[in-house]
Amino acid sequence: MVEGGLYIFSNFYTKEAMGTLRPKSSEYIINFSNSTTVQKIDQDDFMIPNHKFEFVDLSELFALVSGYENVKKPKLSIDIIGVLEDFENVKTIETKFGNRQITKFRITDGRYSNKVSVWGDLAATTDEMYAKIKDRPIITIVTSTKLQIWESSVQISTLPSSKIYLNLENDFVKEMRNRIEEEGYKSTPENIIPSLVETSCTPIIIQTITLKELIEKNTAADLKKTFLCRVKVSSVEEEQNWWYLGxxxxxxxxxxxxxxxxxxxxxxxxxxxxxxxxxxxxNLRFKLVVLVGDDTEALNFIFLDKCVKRIVGQTATKMIVDHPKVDTQTGYPKKLKDIAGMELTLSILINDDNVSLKSQIFEAVDVCYKISELSSPSGAKHPASSVSTFT
Structure with a gap:
């Protein structure tokens, strides 16, 4: 088999995943047996994405590492995305494992910054890729990384299973590039939280507020700010379209x-x-209108594409394929109806309408889970807790 090829697997079996630093949060792995057959398919299948990542925001890394039961061998390896800065060319150093190649750089999202050490053949490959990249800023994806705290900051290191992508052509990179352009990202140390770079790695905690408090976030100072709200979904508005052309x-x-x-x-x-x-x-994208509530208030939220993808674990395009009514934006699939009744922690972005028009319809741009909830079905509180993470 060749990486990137399309294959049909037959007569395989599954079992529970074992070991540490797993590249994916799935609790099960596929095993081949003597009767397994593998058939290569030459045609392309646009429904199967070329890449699949489970990103963790840089802002969450310190809390994640602090919660490890086994610091040296955590259960999962981590995928990260950010802007590459301060690249150091590859060099060879002496280690307890012998001479090894290494390159280092800093990865940042404009607010948080972490150092990355790339080892072995991947270091040389990354050095070659970096020399050929002309477009700036360089949006970098590093997969299957190992995290550790060193001198009060989270250090990121690669593993034999790690891969690095520079300016990859996909939605994740486009979305980050658009965001940093909108926010006026500049490659300067002033953009980085000093406590994370020099002394302390304690992250800025996004405030968790009630829905009643959310209504009051309508001043110019609140514009583009993000808040967390713990809510229960009362109903999904099935009279509204559930996808749109992006x-x-x-x-x-x-x-x-x-x-x-x-x-x-x-x-x-x-x-x-x-x-x-x-x-x-x-480019089809989710957009749901839902009624949510907590102990203080009930409000209409708009669940945007990233939020819905985290919950249902698939894209709008894939859901249309699975849904018999391909020619309509209504006629809700069961997976979307099942969102009613879920208890979620949502990331809410205060937009222009919330401030200028005092609109009480808020946009949920993301839904937040702990890594333990993603990787452990026993800790799941609702069906969404065990799905793969999108960004």
Whole structure:
């Protein structure tokens, strides 16, 4: 088998995953037996993504490492994404394992920063890739990393299973690039929280508030701020469309005012096939209207694409394929209906309407889980807790 190839596996068996520093949070692994057959398929399948990651935000790393039961051998290895800065060219150093190649750099999301050490052949490969990359900033994905605390900061190291991608062409990289451009990211030390770089790695905690307190977050000082709310979903509004055609440039919603699909945010015009059977090749994204509540208030939330993908564990395109009513944006699939009744901790972004119009309809941009909830079915509180993480 060749990495990146498409195959059909038959007559295999599964068992519980064992060991530490696992690259995925699944509790089960696939095993081949003497009767297993592997058939290569030459045609492409756009429904299967070329890459799958389970990212952890840089802001969560310190709390994650602090909670390890076995610091030297944690259960999971970690995928991270951020901007590459302060790259050091590859060099050879003497270690207790003999001479090894190493390269180092800093990875940041504009607020948090961590040092990364890349070892072995991957160090030389990364050095070659970096020399060829011209576009800046360089959005970097590092998979299967090992974390440890050293001098009050989280240090990131690669493992034999690690991979590094620079400016990978996918939605995760595009989304981060758009975000840092909107926020005016600059490659300067002033952007980085000093306590995380020099002395302490205690992260800034995003405030958890009630829905009643959320209503009051409507001043100019609150704009673009993020808050956490613990809520229970009362109902999903099935009269509203559950997906939309997303702009390929900025991820705004595409509309068709004059016979052409144009982004309502950046006015980018997109060539979209008219036949609905070809719609699946487009950039479809989730958008749900739900009623949520806590002990203090009940409000309408809009669950955006990343939030819904975390909950249901698949893309809008894949859900349309699984759903018999491909030609309609209504007729809700069962997985979306099942969100009603879930208890979730949501990341809420205060937008322009919340401030200028005092709108009480809030956007849930993400749903938060602990890594232990993702990797341990016994700790799950609802069906969403055991799904894979998207970013």
């Amino acid at each position: 702009c390929t440039k900025c991820y705004g919603e595409a509309i068709k005012p004059e016979g052409k699909y144009k982004c309502s945010n950046c006015a980018h015009v997109m060539p979209v096939p008219e036949k609905k059977s070809n719609l699946l090749s487009c």
